[in-house]
Amino acid sequence: MSFKIGYRTLKTAVGAGLAVAIAQALNLEFYGSAAIITVLCISVTRRDSLQVSWARLVACFIGIAISGTLFELIGYHPWTLALIILLFIPIVVMLKMNAGIATSSVIILHLYTVTEISFALIVNEILLIIIGIGVALLMNLYMPSSDLALRHYHQEIENHFKTILFELSVYLRKGESEWDGKEIPETVDLLQKGKNLAIQNIHNHILRYEDQYYYYFKMREKQFEILERLMPFVSKIHHTVEQSETVANFLEELSRSVSPANRVPYFLERLRLMRKGFEDMPLPTTREEFEVRSALVYIMHELEEYLHIKDRLWNEADKKKL
Known part of the structure; x- marks a missing residue:
């Protein structure tokens, strides 16, 4: 079996590195997550990438809203996390934003790990999402001619x-x-x-x-x-x-x-x-x-x-x- 690096692999690698570099330059917490979001958003076609990116963006905002509210009301407990996921997944599925479940789960776990909701943390997570999705869309501007x-x-x-x-x-x-x-x-x-x-x-x-x-x-x-x-x-x-x-x-x-x-x-x-x-x-x-x-x-x-x-x-x- 020959070793081969395709254009999509190359774009994913460059995009992941660029997303982390931007997040680190902005001194964001959990900067590695920007790379994860970028990797998840790079798709085979531009249209798919745009649709997936929109789904992840909307799902992340829904995840932040649900988890932020329940963590503050009930507390930062494993069963609270389970309840959040129990509510979150049916909502995004109903809205046909299934592609955003994995990315949003990462953001929800960030909030759980910090055990405190603050304006700075919300801004941090939103910036991670924007950087990850933005870099993925930038990478997907290049598609080889068919x-x-x-x-x-x-x-x-x-x-x-x-x-x-x-x-x-x-x-x-x-x-x-x-x-x-x-x-x-x-x-x-x-x-x-x-x-x-x-x-x-x-x-x-x-x-x-x-x-x-x-x-x-x-x-x-x-x-x-x-x-x-x-x-x-x-x-x-x-x-x-x-x-x-x-x-x-x-x-x-x-x-x-x-x-x-x-x-x-x-x-x-x-x-x-x-x-x-x-x-x-x-x-x-x-x-x-x-x-x-x-x-x-x-x-x-x-x-x-x-x-x-x-x-x-x-x-x-x-x-x-x-």
Whole structure:
């Protein structure tokens, strides 16, 4: 196993040291707690960090208010501490501030350790919270760009789609194929990884909730479901007819045109003309020819839906940009 230091580990280490340095420079009590708060608040994305920081800030103020009141009324006893936690946790859970439970527990224990509530102590704890959260937010301003990885997933998925569509066209022409189908599971993996990274990229932008990569992976995921539905029908066609060559040519051209560009209207028109041409042809004369032509009609129907998915999501993405 190789030893590796990631950017998040580096940010956490630098942030913890910086938080302690600031707290010590201000002569705060329990200055080490500033590092703990910083470590807890550094998250994978900027949006998560902001949400977690807000939860910890609110929870800490609630914890100070409850513990300060009960310690002064009942006294600094272990059972008082238990009662405080018994009340505190349900309140923050109800307010959906669960992320602040650990940080607030540290602050509550500070008050218990000192056994005296004073204005100076409250200020000390508030400053620890502000320093810890502030340094964490500062560290999270840096997030490595995901563009290179997203472009990689984008290109690999395009290549896999081209291969799949081309191999389907080969099978329709010859009634057989030497293709091992490895692109199928690989595409599933690429789509999942690409979409997850696109979502993470969105969460690194506070005000952005959608982006073009997210729409792209979403589109390809839905299109891939159609390709998976097509495969059993293509694999059952062992006898070629005149229409098989026409659909195979269409699939081959479609494979060469896999790209982010929107050529849907052109291919939809091609499908319309193909369907019209099929209708004008003589009826099948054998059961086998009937079954093959029925399968081809179904394949064309699915390919039409394949194209409509891109058109719908393309238009949806354009509207989001307005």
